[in-house]
Amino acid sequence: MDSSVPDRLQSRRRLLERLTVGPATSTELAEGSGLSQSAVDEQLDALERAGFGIRETARGYVVDACPEYGGGAIEYGLSAPVAVAYHNQLGSTNARARELATGGARDVAVVADEQTGGRGRRDREWTSPQGGVWLSLVLGPAAPARYAPIYTLAGAVAVARAVPAVVDARIKWPNDVLVDGRKLAGVLTETATTGGELDWLIVGIGINANVDPTDLPGDDPTSLQAELGTVDRRRLAQATIEHTYELADTPEEILPAWRTLADTLGRRVRIETDAETIVGEAVEVTFPGSLIVETPDGRRTVAAGDCEHLRSVPE
Ligand code: BTN
Numbered sequence: 001m002d003s004s005v006p007d008r009l010q011s012r013r014r015l016l017e018r019l020t021v022g023p024a025t026s027t028e029l030a031e032g033s034g035l036s037q038s039a040v041d042e043q044l045d046a047l048e049r050a051g052f053g054i055r056e057t058a059r060g061y062v063v064d065a066c067p068e069y070g071g072g073a074i075e076y077g078l079s080a081p082v083a084v085a086y087h088n089q090l091g092s093t094n095a096r097a098r099e100l101a102t103g104g105a106r107d108v109a110v111v112a113d114e115q116t117g118g119r120g121r122r123d124r125e126w127t128s129p130q131g132g133v134w135l136s137l138v139l140g141p142a143a144p145a146r147y148a149p150i151y152t153l154a155g156a157v158a159v160a161r162a163v164p165a166v167v168d169a170r171i172k173w174p175n176d177v178l179v180d181g182r183k184l185a186g187v188l189t190e191t192a193t194t195g196g197e198l199d200w201l202i203v204g205i206g207i208n209a210n211v212d213p214t215d216l217p218g219d220d221p222t223s224l225q226a227e228l229g230t231v232d233r234r235r236l237a238q239a240t241i242e243h244t245y246e247l248a249d250t251p252e253e254i255l256p257a258w259r260t261l262a263d264t265l266g267r268r269v270r271i272e273t274d275a276e277t278i279v280g281e282a283v284e285v286t287f288p289g290s291l292i293v294e295t296p297d298g299r300r301t302v303a304a305g306d307c308e309h310l311r312s313v314p315e
Contacts, residue, residue: 093118156185
């Protein structure tokens, strides 16, 4: 975790990491977190105020209740080394993540219960009422700048892996997560580069979790609530962060994983790029995330654009 993540978040993260493992005395907590005994007591009080049940046993402190959602709740049991900056309401988690990233923070997830100015791809509005999972992960992978698109695909793979398998989430190129053709989630990545290398990377992920899809604009969106009933947002946010973190660490694994979850490959598609419209069959995806489309005029490699799945032409 980077030193510019606020100290308060870092020490809470370390404390919760230690408590996830099992009981710990206040001396053990102080040693493991680098905090003084009184700072440990303050953190434990703050966790209790946030809804944690913390009990003192003969072997030390144990957590016997965890709040439903929130910064500490997401950190408790989280296997990725990420601190969570949680807000009940924020304009956009990506915008806040950018502020933290430019200040030097890495390995932090900005999470909001509600966004009032959520942004989607191509600067579209992203409606983000309470109940969704709206988060932006700030990472600092050591990779060339030209790798940037692969991390967008990673976000979509992470979501498709994180949602309960029963919904059979699929990915529309490049990064829309669909259920039966309806949009469940989207990914917006932002990067800064220095000398041809990635400086920081923000993977912004929006999942329509416990929201009513009739409150959302767009082409027939869906939500996990509509598909399955209310889901555990804490587990969903944790799994999304963990999968994204893991994939960002192993970029060579992203494309194979994306292909197995793809809904686009083998379909007739219409791609709107800034310059043209391309219609044909989507036949492959290549590093760092371009779509290969077989058109009547030959194969085209498309790096970016809006993709629409078309009905196949009858033989
Ligand atoms: C898209 O499909 O257009 C991408 C949508 C990305 C939305 C998420 S919600 C969390 C993060 N904060 C934002 O403002 N946008 C992303």
